[in-house]
Amino acid sequence: MCQWCVEHGDGKKWYLNTRNYITKELFDSKEEIRTAADMLLRDSERMFGIDMKKGFPLLDKPIIGRIVGRSVRKTIEKRERGQVIPVEEAKSILNNANMAALVSCVCRQSQLGITKAKYCLPFTYLADYGKEWPDCSKGGINYISIEEAKEAVEKAAHRGFVISVYGFPVPFVGGLCMCEYPSCMALKSRLDYGMDYLIRKSEFVASHDIDKCVGCGKCVGKCQFRAILLSRTLEKALFNIKECFGCGVCIYACEQNAISLVPRQQVPAVREEW
Ligand code: SF4
Ligand code: SF4
Numbered sequence: 001m002c003q004w005c006v007e008h009g010d011g012k013k014w015y016l017n018t019r020n021y022i023t024k025e026l027f028d029s030k031e032e033i034r035t036a037a038d039m040l041l042r043d044s045e046r047m048f049g050i051d052m053k054k055g056f057p058l059l060d061k062p063i064i065g066r067i068v069g070r071s072v073r074k075t076i077e078k079r080e081r082g083q084v085i086p087v088e089e090a091k092s093i094l095n096n097a098n099m100a101a102l103v104s105c106v107c108r109q110s111q112l113g114i115t116k117a118k119y120c121l122p123f124t125y126l127a128d129y130g131k132e133w134p135d136c137s138k139g140g141i142n143y144i145s146i147e148e149a150k151e152a153v154e155k156a157a158h159r160g161f162v163i164s165v166y167g168f169p170v171p172f173v174g175g176l177c178m179c180e181y182p183s184c185m186a187l188k189s190r191l192d193y194g195m196d197y198l199i200r201k202s203e204f205v206a207s208h209d210i211d212k213c214v215g216c217g218k219c220v221g222k223c224q225f226r227a228i229l230l231s232r233t234l235e236k237a238l239f240n241i242k243e244c245f246g247c248g249v250c251i252y253a254c255e256q257n258a259i260s261l262v263p264r265q266q267v268p269a270v271r272e273e274w
């Protein structure tokens with residue numbers, strides 16, 4: 001288990017400990033939750049005071065990028081962060097929720113100009129608080145049942161999107177996201193700018209049964225973390241588990257059932273890789 005689970009899980013994973021789920025009482029009593037929710041959701045086109053459309057590309061500039069990166073790190077470190085999770089974990093989280101909604105994806109909105117993509121899934125009291133997010137609700141808020149929310153994450157994973165759980169801030173569990181690199185700023189920040197604290201690897205890692213693998217290569221393009229290569233010589237996929245985030249998305253691409261997820265703790269080489 002990762003440090004968040006040790007600190008906030010009461011023996012479970014941090015995101016499955018219902019004590020951490022955002023109720024109205026918790027929301028009203030914790031200023032940090034209100035601040036994180038407002039920053040991310042009410043003022044959806046700005047994040048941590050930065051205009052995401054104009055500010056984010058600055059990170060690609062060598063010197064300015066380092067300065068902006070440092071400033072983002074400073075403001076963000078103690079606030080909202082996320083962790084990649086496989087679909088089954090997302091469903092377990094939703095089993096603990098009493099209401100859910102789909103709202104416009106802030107990243108796709110600011111990076112791609114797409115307002116109708118509803119891939120942010122707040123739940124429990126944050127979904128109710130959604131009524132108060134005028135910006136975020138530009139594309140409307142769809143209130144959905146818990147079963148519909150489970151179907152949405154399942155469908156997203158089949159499409160190749162990575163599912164993550166977000167803390168507002170950690171350990172206060174408030175929403176799921178269905179993301180794609182490079183439009184997802186959390187994934188891009190981690191993969192391109194080394195901002196490891198924004199999104200953590202899952203509690204799992206891919207396990208590849210090389211005997212079942214026929215080398216079709218269907219899993220390769222599904223991995224947003226570049227953890228899979230196809231060896232033309234061996235006619236097999238090769239998994240770099242050091243790069244694997246344990247999202248489980250490649251499993252849906254494999255018709256040979258050659259891929260599964262195993263708990264990260266059971267794999268010494270990546271036990272401490274978050
Ligand atoms: S984290 Fe993912 S779903 Fe959430 S706003 Fe960003 S890309 Fe969209
Ligand atoms: S190898 Fe599979 S489980 Fe690991 S990050 Fe890539 S798609 Fe996700």
Ligand code: SF4
Nearest residue numbers: 213214216217219254
């Ligand atoms: S999809 Fe399955 S069979 Fe095809 S290369 Fe990947 S692991 Fe091997």
